[in-house]
Amino acid sequence: MEFYLAPMEGITGYVYRNQLQKDFEGVTKYMTPFLAPVPKKVLKTKERRDIDVDNNAGIPLVPQVLTKSVEGMLQVMHLLADMGYQEVNLNLGCPASTVVTKGKGSGFLKNPGDLDRFFEGVFDGMPEGMALSVKTRLGMWEPSEFKNILAIYNRYPIMELTVHPRVREEFYGNEVHLDQFAYALSESRCPVVYNGDITSVEDYERLMERFPQIEKVMIGRGLIQNPALVREIRGGMPLSEEELHHFLKELYESYSRELGNHKDAMFRLKEVWGYVGKNYPDRSREIRNLIKAKNEADYEQMVRAFFS
Numbered sequence: 001m002e003f004y005l006a007p008m009e010g011i012t013g014y015v016y017r018n019q020l021q022k023d024f025e026g027v028t029k030y031m032t033p034f035l036a037p038v039p040k041k042v043l044k045t046k047e048r049r050d051i052d053v054d055n056n057a058g059i060p061l062v063p064q065v066l067t068k069s070v071e072g073m074l075q076v077m078h079l080l081a082d083m084g085y086q087e088v089n090l091n092l093g094c095p096a097s098t099v100v101t102k103g104k105g106s107g108f109l110k111n112p113g114d115l116d117r118f119f120e121g122v123f124d125g126m127p128e129g130m131a132l133s134v135k136t137r138l139g140m141w142e143p144s145e146f147k148n149i150l151a152i153y154n155r156y157p158i159m160e161l162t163v164h165p166r167v168r169e170e171f172y173g174n175e176v177h178l179d180q181f182a183y184a185l186s187e188s189r190c191p192v193v194y195n196g197d198i199t200s201v202e203d204y205e206r207l208m209e210r211f212p213q214i215e216k217v218m219i220g221r222g223l224i225q226n227p228a229l230v231r232e233i234r235g236g237m238p239l240s241e242e243e244l245h246h247f248l249k250e251l252y253e254s255y256s257r258e259l260g261n262h263k264d265a266m267f268r269l270k271e272v273w274g275y276v277g278k279n280y281p282d283r284s285r286e287i288r289n290l291i292k293a294k295n296e297a298d299y300e301q302m303v304r305a306f307f308s
């Protein structure tokens with residue numbers, strides 16, 4: 001079984017990926033949070049840093065791109081090919097209003113005709129040796145839109161299709177539509193990766209019971225909540241409190257080094273605590289306070305107290 005770390009903008013950048021890779025085994029592929037190409041410069045400095053091969057040594061990494069422009073996609077694909085990347089992922093899932101109103105991310109799924117022309121242009125001009133994978137939702141409004149969308153994907157030599165079986169309007173709410181995922185598994189021309197709501201070994205086992213043919217699973221929030229989740233799924237030890245403390249401490253130090261100060265590192269860690277805190281339903285007030293910490297000294301003291 002292959003396990004991918006889902007891209008999560010604001011969390012799974014190279015600092016997080018390196019710490020996870022160092023401390024916990026099991027993830028077989030990492031996807032960057034989306035890169036959004038802009039004219040001329042193509043990628044912003046922060047995005048270039050995230051994909052810099054020196055910042056990702058030993059990490060099997062796939063850069064993800066968010067665009068609706070054939071030209072933008074090709075520019076970034078050529079740049080990534082020159083850096084040695086062999087796979088690029090297209091984001092067709094982002095539900096954020098700022099993205100969707102521009103017709104990107106899951107907003108691209110509104111216009112299957114445009115999507116078709118986009119793929120035609122991209123597959124025509126793609127660098128040799130480069131593969132394109134796709135991460136998709138089922139549609140904008142209704143799961144039934146997926147049939148048409150998958151028919152378009154099936155016209156092109158897409159390398160792999162990750163399906164988060166929700167529509168845009170659902171954001172991260174409602175149950176995932178497993179009937180539509182079943183359709184993807186049976187009808188997709190390319191291999192399918194499952195993504196959505198795996199937060200425990202039991203969630204994973206339930207999914208595998210229903211779909212024993214799944215070979216690849218992508219996990220986002222569940223892995224941020226429990227960085228040992230893949231190890232546990234593979235039959236290894238559950239996450240210990242010492243391990244989590246160590247992981248969060250090292251992550252804080254790495255962010256402090258990379259960002260040049262503790263304050264920005266603290267903000268990054270607060271995002272992570274928003275997920276990790278779910279492991280401690282009885283200590284929600286303590287976690288709320290920690291997330292509200294006014295300064296680094298308070299934050300550090302609260303973390304020490306939490307684990308003492």
Ligand SMILES: Cc1cc2nc3c(=O)[nH]c(=O)nc-3n(C[C@H](O)[C@H](O)[C@H](O)COP(=O)(O)O)c2cc1C
Pocket residue numbers: 006007008009010032033034064091093094135164195196197198218219220221222
């Ligand atoms: C804070 C946050 C940031 C995300 N950023 C991205 C992103 O940059 N690209 C993307 O394709 N999906 C992004 N996603 C979606 C996740 O990759 C994933 O598809 C979603 O969380 C469902 O999987 P999960 O239930 O395992 O978390 C983001 C989700 C969250 C909660």
